[in-house]
Amino acid sequence: MSGIIVVGAGQAGASLVETLRAEGYDGPVTLLGDEGAAPYQRPPLSKKYLLGEMTRDRLLLRPEAFFAERGIEVRAQARVASVDPSAKVATLADGETLPFDKLAFATGARPRLLPPEMGGGLAGVHAVRTLADVDAMRAAFEPGRRLLVVGGGYIGLEAAAVAAKLGLAVTLIEAAPRILGRVACAETAAWFAALHRAHGVDLREGVGLARLEGEDGRLARAVLADGETLDVDFAVVGIGVQPNAELAEAAGCAIENGVAVDAACRTSVPDLFAAGDCASFPWRGVRVRLESVPNAIDQGAAAARAMLGAATAYDPMPWFWSDQYDVKLQIAGLAKDWTRIVTRPGAREGAISHWYYRDAELIAVDAMNDPRAYMSGKRWLESGHSPAPEALADPAADLKTL
Template sequence: MTHIAVIGAGQAGASLVAKLRNSGFDGDITLIGAEEALPYQRPPLSKAYLLGEMELERLFLRPESFYAEQNITLRLGTRVDAIDTASKEIHIGNEVIAYDQLALTTGSHPRRLPASIGGDLDGVFVVRDLKDVDAMAPHVREGARALIVGGGYIGLEAAAVCAKRGVSVTLVEMADRILQRVAAPETSEYFRQLHGDHGVAIREGIGLNHLEGEAGKVTRAVLSDGSTLDVDFVVVGVGIAPAAELAEAAGIEIENGIRTDEFGRTSDPSVWAAGDCASFPYKGQRIRLESVPNAIDQAEVVAQNMLGAEKTYVATPWFWSDQYDVKLQIAGLNSGYDTVVTRQGEGRQVSFWYYQGDQLVAVDAMNDPRAYMVAKRLIEAGKTADKATVSNPEADLKPLLKA
């Protein structure tokens, strides 16, 4: 009987094994995860879960009974030491697990501060998994003082949760503006104002020099301009890196993550990859998408291809971020844009439409689900949108879909 093993029990891994069974695979399946918890959703970790608005059980993607009913062997709290692609074996300590096909859904690692600048002090946190958030939660209390390092979406979401809890928050971003790597100046300005309205002090063009502590716990931050801050805890949101170490050590080709073809197959024909760890071809380039929708969609296509479907994975990039009472929805990829058109709604409702020439390539929509859905459908269909119509808040967007 064929045995499919999956390393990485996050969103992609859980989606992949479920799709295998749903597609009629009746062989053996083993899902191996480093964390003790059942596969769970990560986005609520730093928001509803940290705020105490969501119980642990509600994080789980499926109940434990699902895996038993589907005859999926769960190996949680298990770290894989090595993969031997020649003999098709997974090594866990002295144990060897043979596989016929292997899927790598190992996700990503948060970038951490080096110990040389105080990154190993107590009270310094990243926001990636359940253990991280459980450790940070007791510190997020009214009157505490927090430094957020990094002005991307991870840092901004952490700042929003802390501010809602009554924490005094300072956020530093080394680049000239927050969200510089991922969004237009218009989106940066929107979120700068939003956080300012909630009392968050944002300092752009300023990085962290080092952290200082007493008795092993962080107490002070020294910034790149020489200024200092007394802090009770620090949240580091400076990006993530693909968890590709196992694949690289096994001799599998790496290119900004685990390199796959359009089907999700790696340089080893018996090994596949999906989710944050995988880089794949997209419109003449090679990308990695760090998002829940990509983890699900790519994993499901890979599952079908492991069973012989030969189905090309066509990514439809979309993302979201929740901060205070604002829901940001993003469709498309804005790389290469040269124009941004603003569509202003009421209050905090606004959308920014990215164009490359006359072609719509992406949208950032804040509290404007209608604009988001129209733009998303246009982008996925390869269509564009008349700029004059978009910029006119009185104009109906729906006719654009029929153009």
């Protein structure tokens, strides 16, 4: 008997199948994953789980019985090899075929890896994406060991913060002129660079990696682009991710920075949908792909409703967060093409926020240990309100009056 198949058992896939049942769908629902684990949270992997402050069972999105009780078949070791939209059949790597009426791709993204010629295949070189990735590196986080972090994005910074907190000697290199170059303003980047240096991280901006070198197949040193050689015990590579769109592309779906979907999460192929990190969608005149938990949850739910014939335009307010040391960064909006940054000190010591304007329009906010600024910014962005930059810059001005 056919039904709905969801390929990808991460946050988006779990949200999608849960919404199908919540909205009254009573046909067969199958959730296919290839990690050998029930759906789990990814953000704590590089934070509390790596620190040892969260156990494996607490990572689960839902108790395993949750899906069974709702008649959702979860197959955690089922890699999909192909999807035939004409025959309405998904074929697994072992040759098994599964019929479907509708299918959704929630295949997520994968880390960009160093090529073999740069030492990417050496033992002791790690990426951060899956539970298996973090399990493979946890034992290396011992006080006194030397860690090289390649890449100054949020994943690299979070790994560096965990390592420094655990007493490792951490060097972080970023080839671009500054950290967070693609996602944050220079003011936010400088604030976090100072934070990491204050915790003993040797943070080097504008310094690329030439190659990693090993002994007996294991990482032993790093050669930097400027010729300097560093002895290291292991490395974490955080140089971005790429969407897992190959399966959808082979099924005939249009690809544009991921699986291209319309405002209702429909791909270019009838009865095929996509949601989460793998999907790009139209948003306020541009096409975006959001790598965040809120987007995975909300877009997964939107895809489920579209599959059931209740399609609505997906119009999210992007928001993100990052935990580093005792700092919680909260972000609302998309920081792109800004023309002005307004800095506002928070009400309590150490709190600060940076506000992004495109001319007179507020488009995003970065709030460091300042939840009040974040919540105000998020509400303003959702309502389309833009307080005057000059008024916002005045620390004496009450956010409520703005």
